[in-house]
Amino acid sequence: MGMKVLLVGGGGREHALAWKIAQSPLVETIWCAPGNPGIAAHAHCVPIQAEALDELVAFAIEHQIDLAVIGPEAPLTLGLADRLRRHDIAVFGPSQGAARLEGSKAFMKDLLARHAIPTAAYRTFTEPEPAWEYIQQQGTPIVVKTSGLAAGKGAIVCQTLEEARQAIDRIMIQREFGSAGDEVVVEGFLKGEEASLLVFVDGERVLPLAGAQDHKAIWDQDRGPNTGGMGAYSPAPALTEAMVQRAIQTIILPTVRAMASEGHPYRGILYAGLMIDGEDLQILEYNVRFGDPECQPLLMRMRSDIVPFLLACAHGSLDGMEIDWDPRAALCVVMAAHGYPGSYPKGDVIHGLDQAATHSDTQVFHAGTRQHQQQIVTAGGRVLGVTALGDGVADAQRRAYAALHAITWNGVQFRRDIGYRAVARERDS
Numbered sequence: 001m002g003m004k005v006l007l008v009g010g011g012g013r014e015h016a017l018a019w020k021i022a023q024s025p026l027v028e029t030i031w032c033a034p035g036n037p038g039i040a041a042h043a044h045c046v047p048i049q050a051e052a053l054d055e056l057v058a059f060a061i062e063h064q065i066d067l068a069v070i071g072p073e074a075p076l077t078l079g080l081a082d083r084l085r086r087h088d089i090a091v092f093g094p095s096q097g098a099a100r101l102e103g104s105k106a107f108m109k110d111l112l113a114r115h116a117i118p119t120a121a122y123r124t125f126t127e128p129e130p131a132w133e134y135i136q137q138q139g140t141p142i143v144v145k146t147s148g149l150a151a152g153k154g155a156i157v158c159q160t161l162e163e164a165r166q167a168i169d170r171i172m173i174q175r176e177f178g179s180a181g182d183e184v185v186v187e188g189f190l191k192g193e194e195a196s197l198l199v200f201v202d203g204e205r206v207l208p209l210a211g212a213q214d215h216k217a218i219w220d221q222d223r224g225p226n227t228g229g230m231g232a233y234s235p236a237p238a239l240t241e242a243m244v245q246r247a248i249q250t251i252i253l254p255t256v257r258a259m260a261s262e263g264h265p266y267r268g269i270l271y272a273g274l275m276i277d278g279e280d281l282q283i284l285e286y287n288v289r290f291g292d293p294e295c296q297p298l299l300m301r302m303r304s305d306i307v308p309f310l311l312a313c314a315h316g317s318l319d320g321m322e323i324d325w326d327p328r329a330a331l332c333v334v335m336a337a338h339g340y341p342g343s344y345p346k347g348d349v350i351h352g353l354d355q356a357a358t359h360s361d362t363q364v365f366h367a368g369t370r371q372h373q374q375q376i377v378t379a380g381g382r383v384l385g386v387t388a389l390g391d392g393v394a395d396a397q398r399r400a401y402a403a404l405h406a407i408t409w410n411g412v413q414f415r416r417d418i419g420y421r422a423v424a425r426e427r428d429s
């Protein structure tokens with residue numbers, strides 16, 4: 001009998017996971033809570049929100065789920081994995097204690113400091129005045145961050161003291177990010193090129209995925225406010241094989257060992273946001289889940305069945321496993337609603353999805369969509385992730401934009417330069 005899988009979440013990352021898990025011969029049924037209209041092509045969507053822990057646990061027991069795959073950070077930081085494991089359900093995703101690597105930047109930085117893992121110098125604060133004094137001592141550029149979860153928008157890079165004062169004001173006095181800003185991390189600015197290294201972790205061992213890079217800023221040339229991510233691609237030229245090995249040896253394995261030795265072994269996917277500056281390598285942030293949209297190009301390149309890896313993370317048996325990658329590149333362009341990352345309208349009718357679906361080696365992953373009568377309408381800030389494979393990043397970019405141009409709605413926005421750094425490197429080499 002095949003496995004019954006419960007996938008938690010309903011964004012672009014979860015659409016890519018549903019699409020990939022559905023290809024596994026090990027799987028009989030996929031349920032997705034809450035899912036979205038794209039996911040509905042691969043899974044039975046059930047109207048339970050990703051943060052409704054009681055309902056999710058009851059559903060998993062009632063439907064005799066064999067494996068739960070938790071997509072987003074919120075249910076992980078609330079302890080969904082712990083609750084499911086108590087009922088002997090295999091879970092892909094870290095415990096509540098281990099999810100603090102993302103849920104509390106203060107916890108993460110203190111752990112790194114205790115174990116001498118390379119990261120920007122920092123201090124944590126719960127009151128604005130001492131934070132402001134520290135900033136004046138340190139000078140700019142400097143980075144002010146909410147310790148808690150803020151949908152990728154809680155890190156403010158400040159070039160001037162005036163900007164830093166405003167950041168403290170927004171987070172600690174106006175409380176723009178609510179309780180996520182109860183504690184603030186102020187850290188030194190690191191220069192260099194960012195790259196994302198995602199690794200499967202089974203409590204002890206790690207298995208790296210291919211490299212990926214995302215674009216967090218809303219506008220072309222990486223200008224404007226940060227978003228959850230406007231596009232991503234894999235491989236990432238900055239992540240050479242030697243750099244991956246260094247990241248594993250000097251940053252990721254020490255972190256995984258530290259978590260285990262402190263009583264919170266890490267299981268699931270660990271996303272390391274790295275800063276590379278020549279030979280210098282530091283960790284900027286950890287996420288305790290697949291990146292969104294990095295997941296979309298990564299899973300398009302993964303040729304192996306993903307399910308044995310998900311199970312191995314859950315059971316502690318990654319030893320000796322290897323992932324087979326498509327040598328081609330993949331690139332994802334996010335199509336967003338007008339106004340994102342600020343407030344945006346919902347309910348605009350999306351045109352051209354059928355036309356885009358005719359493009360080969362291309363997937364249109366749904367992020368914020370909803371079915372309304374016979375139509376698919378916008379229902380979130382990031383709406384779609386158009387992802388294509390190609391012979392190199394430039395070709396993947398060309399193919400993703402070709403499919404993207406088939407799709408439109410009122411007020412759609414997207415970046416026109418996703419992958420530009422990698423494309424320039426390809427051209428120069």
Ligand code: AMP
Nearest residue numbers: 120143152155187188189190273284285
């Ligand atoms: P985070 O939420 O910590 O991932 O930060 C979001 C983004 O802010 C990162 O992807 C970087 O682009 C930028 N950032 C965060 N911390 C630093 C830092 N210490 N130095 C330079 N840029 C940073």
Ligand code: GLY
Nearest residue numbers: 228229291292293
């Ligand atoms: N794309 C960045 C993230 O998922 O946090």
